[in-house]
Amino acid sequence: MNISINTEIKSDLADVSLFICAVGFEERSIYHFKKLINENKITKTDILCFSFNDFIDEISVKNKDILREFGVELIDVSKNEKDEIIDEIKKRIESLRCNLDSLNIHIDYSSMPRNWYCNIFLSLINILGENDKVFYWYSHGDYSSNLEHCSTAGTDDITVFAGKASINPLKRSHIFGIGFDRIKTDAIRTILDPSTLVICYTYPEDKPDMNSHLVEEHKYLFDSAALSFSLPIEDYSFMVNRLTDIALDLKDSGDVILVPDGPKPLILACSIIPILLKKEGIIAMHIQSHSNFKPENIKATGKISGFSVTRN
Amino acid sequence: MIPLINKFKGCDKENPFKDSQAKNFSNKKLMTEFCPTSFFWSLFNDQHEVLVGTRGSGKTILLRMMQYSLLRHIIHPEAKRIVSSRRYFALYVPTNIEFLRTINPSDLSYKSRTEFFQFGFNCFLAQTFLTEIYSVLQDIRTDFIEQSKLELSLAKKISRMWFPDMQPCATFKELKFQLGSMYHNFNFHKETDLSSVPLVFSKPIGTPIQSVSGHIYQDLEMEEEPKWLLCIDEADFLDEDHLKCINTLFRTYSQNIVIKMATLPFRHITRETSIEGEYAEPNGNDFNYRSIAFQPDGEDFKKITNQLCENRINKVLTGEVLTGVSLEGLIGFEGGDHLIDYYKKEIDNTEITREEIELGIVNQFSEKRKSQALKNGIGSGKNLKPVYNKFAPIYFLREMYKKNSIGANVAGFYAGPNMIRKVSEGNPRIFLQIMNQIFEEGMKTRLTPKKQTQILQKYANQHVEITERLPERGKDLAEILEKICSYIKQRTHNDALSDVGNDFLLEENEINNKQLVKALELGCAYSRLKVDENSLISEISTKTVFTLSNLYALMYWIPMRNGGNTLIWNKEKSQQVNVKSYKLDNLQTSFKFE
Incomplete structure (x- = not known):
């Protein structure tokens, strides 16, 4: 399938069919969500939120509590279970399709592991409808000051x-x-x-x-x-x-x-x-993350960048 | 004699020593760079061999150059003999990681992993095979028509064996296309078995070659069926399942297939075969391990480094071709290019006598050793070996270190061709990387011993700095080496002059410390440490003598020699008698002397 990729400048979304995000050990993981919910751009029913069950710490617990306060249902997934999240996303999209001619799917991949967001991209281009648009949003984080998270590879x-x-x-x-x-x-x-x-x-x-x-x-x-x-x-x-x-x-x-x-x-x-x-x-x-990987709390800088994918 | 490098001062051409990897070299460049050694010729034999060498030690160039298509261009009597006898044909198969991960995506079952590996490997092998026999064909049929006839006949025979359900191919190009198409159309992610591919490609590695060898060798004017040397490069990427396939070939009758597999030290991680309970046995039973390391001061490495200098220098020359270029001629040297020559130059006293040096040595001895040496007599025959010869290198080092430590002084001690070869550790890539920096500076300024020392120190510094970023256990390795080197440095310079070396052993209970052993193995693979050949090709034990690399020695100003007293790495037994306890920050590590 031929696709078109365009840079998106505005992160204050309108017309959201589905907002997909992941919440975990980074404070930044809920930054975009909070912004949108406070601006009434999304409601709890528009959200498909995954949470890691591998790295549970104080921040991830706090992040999850915030989402729950807003009535968002969380799906606990292990970091390596990419198939599970892809299945969930596909299921959700199929059910949305019953009622909507075109879908605007927004994905905040700022705190997702790479095998999630890359595989989401790979899967969605294959099920993208003619009038659908998938947006990928990234909340910038500050990494430069903290090199302690550096791991190794084998x-x-x-x-x-x-x-x-x-x-x-x-x-x-x-x-x-x-x-x-x-x-x-x-x-x-x-x-x-x-x-x-x-x-x-x-x-x-x-x-x-x-x-x-x-x-x-x-x-x-x-x-x-x-x-x-x-x-x-x-x-x-x-x-x-x-x-x-x-x-x-x-x-x-x-x-x-x-x-x-x-x-x-x-x-x-x-x-x-x-x-x-x-x-x-x-x-x-x-x-992949090496066995000595240590989760680090990355804070959002407040800047959000994105792009959209449509069928040609 | 004016060093040749002076000719390049102000030269604006690209540094000819920049390239240091044979992987991407064109065949032409490979042939120019290649310097055959007796080790190379000895690889043409019937024995399965695992060639063990550090990163950059020249494994790739050796295996690539074994191919008939390249060997036939080498002007050397031995090359001529091997080419004309057509008894051995090398087929080069680099098992690079993207290829392995393509044919073995994650989540495959053991059965599929093995089958897909064999299939992918056989596709690669078959491509290489066609290239090589095409070279033979070109050699035996110079007339184009005759060549085409023979190609047609061979292509038909081969395609009947490989692709029995298809129309026979008329050319090798068509055969290669068939192979490419078969590989391209096989989805390694989705297929569950190999039922869609011709049988011969799904069988153990080498089967496609075995299937046709007996049918074509006479057409290729060979007296008997040749041995096909499968030269597997970058085998350090092979995992246990892959190695089991290869070990099975070692263990069973391999029907004219001989494996030459190059890998990093300690990366032939299993001797298991695909048959449970069966192991491939080394020491000539099923296969042999061979170390490909060059001795830094050996004739082979000298020959190689000189040839590299000649080839690279001629790349920047226009209109003239220089022959007989050597490292010595390129950068020049002091006196006889020995440590003493650089010492003399640095202290600005070329007339210093043995007696004067010996007195300096004796004065730095412990009282006991000093009185014995004085009793023997300064300059006496009795002192020559045990005092002068033995301790002069350490004495020079101590004196030079003192000089170097004053302000911004640089003691021009680490200089000259011998030193460059020594710190290169017999590793052609390290040599080229050092020469890259030497030449870079040589284009700007005169390469005095001080300048050379600065360059080598800078290179050593990079080498040491990168250690902690080596894969997996790099951080552990860096920490261990830092502690050992700091300790030896202290022993070398702070105490009375004694027989200090750069080697150490592991205490018995440390052998079970897997983390430590893995870190040290990593050091051996990446030229931070050296071990005796026996350990290199078998395993680390309490008998393994670890020697710090000369780049580490240079960086820490410690002797580049094995000492009479070997350090033992020991974390537990610091309370023992004769144990020299040396408390280290975190590890509480201690050393004892034998």
Whole structure:
């Protein structure tokens, strides 16, 4: 199915058929919900909210209580149970379809694990109706000041999310999406041992200092890269288009392996490139959280970015 | 002699030492870079072998160069012999992670995992096989018409075996297309079995080759059916189920298939086979482990590093081709390129005598050792080996460290070709990375010993800094090494001059500390530590001698040598007699001397 991706600027939604979110150990996980409910943009019946049952701490309990106060029913899911949440979403959409000709589905993926939001994207493009529109919203969080959450990675943590590797490619190029988790990025780099390395990263336009911070943080990685480029986190469709161009350029000489980390919009953008291009030899890999993963409370900065997906 | 590098001062060309990985090298570049050694030629044999080497040690280039299509371009009597005998054919199969994860998505059952792995592997293998026999075909039929006739005949035979239900292919290109199509159209996520693919591809690895080998070898003018050397690269990504498939091949009759599998140290994680209770036995029974490490001061590594210098330098030269380039000629050296030469240069006294140095050594001894040495007589024959030869390297190091520690002083001690090879640990990639920085500076300024020391220290610093970010146990490894190195540094510089080394053993009860052992194994895979060959190819035990890498030694100013007293890593027995207790911040770790 051909889809169109457009950057959305306004986060004060109108006409919400369904609002999907995840609540967990980050304060930011309820930021968008609170904003919308306070502005009367959504009601409790429009909400499909998942909560993690893996990492329960003081903040997650508090977050859940807030949602319950508003009468929102929570579905407890384990972080690894992506199929369960996809089934729930599909069920909900099917029931909405009985009454509505077109659906406006809004997803706040700010606090979802990557195997949730990437798989939600993958599933929804296959059931998208002609007049449907799916919005993906991201509440920005501040990661730069706290590097304590940095984990590591091992070979077993690596999976292919989308795409198929060629047999016997001429060459292989790796596109690394990076964030502030230097330890994890370097571990992945050591495992994958890329010979043609391309780095992409993103930061909010109102925080230009994050650019130099990232470059400094990953100095050795940048030194060894054949190419590096930054992407505007607010402009999702530009991000996707740029990544698509780069992947296609590199594909001319062999397989292209996207290995995203960093902010969720970047992870999602990198992950969907093989889905959009549908070419053998363009692959997106995912690095699952390592066994030493420690949940960190990420606070919302107040900024929300988004994009929408429609059928062409 | 003026170092060749001076010629490049102000040069605005790209640093020729920038590329350090053979994975993406074109065949042409690979052939230029390749420097055959006796180890390489010895790989053409009938024995299954697991080749163990650190990251960057040259595993990929070895396996890629074994292919007939590349080997036939090498001008070397041994290459000529192997090519003309057509007895061994290497088929290069890199098991990169995206390929493995493609053919083995998560959540597959054990049965499917194994079957899909065999299928994916066989598809890859078959592609490589076609490329290689096409090279033979080109060699034996130079006339185009004759070549096409033979290709047609071979393609028909092969396609009948591989794709019996299809119209036979007329060319290898068509066969490759069939293979690609079969792989492309197989959905590894959705299929539950291999009933949709031709039988030969669903069988154990190597079956597609075995199925046709006996039918085509005579057409390829071979006297007997050849041995197909399956060169499996990046086998460190293979998991237990995959390794079981390969181990099964080791254990059973493999019908002209011989495995050469390259992996990181300690990454051949199981010897189990697909048959319960059956294990593949090393030591020549079913297979052999072989270490591919070069000795940093060995002739092979010298030859390789010189050839790399020659090739890379010629890349930046226009209009001339230099031959006989060596590392020595490129960067120059002091005196005989020994430690003493850089020591003499640094203290600005080239005339210093053995007696003067020996007196310096003796004066830093403990009282007991000092009186014995003085009794023997400074400069005496009796002192030559046990005093001068043994302690001079540590004495130089101590003196240089003192000099280096004054303000912003740099003691130009870590310099010269020997030192560069030594800190490269016989690892071509580390060598190229160091040379990248050496050449970068050489284009800007004169490479004095001080400058070289600064470059090597900077590189060592990066190397040490990155340790904590190595996969999985990097943080543990960094912590352990930091503590050991700090301890040895203190012993080297703060106490009386003694026989300090850069090696250590594990106490018996530490062998069961899996976290510690895993961290140390990681250090061996990524050139932070070295172990004796026996441990490298089998397992870590109380007999394993761990040696800190020379880059760590350089970073911490500790000797690049094994000491007479080996440190033992021990967390429990600090109360024992002769135990030198050294309280460490968190681990409460102690060391004892043997």
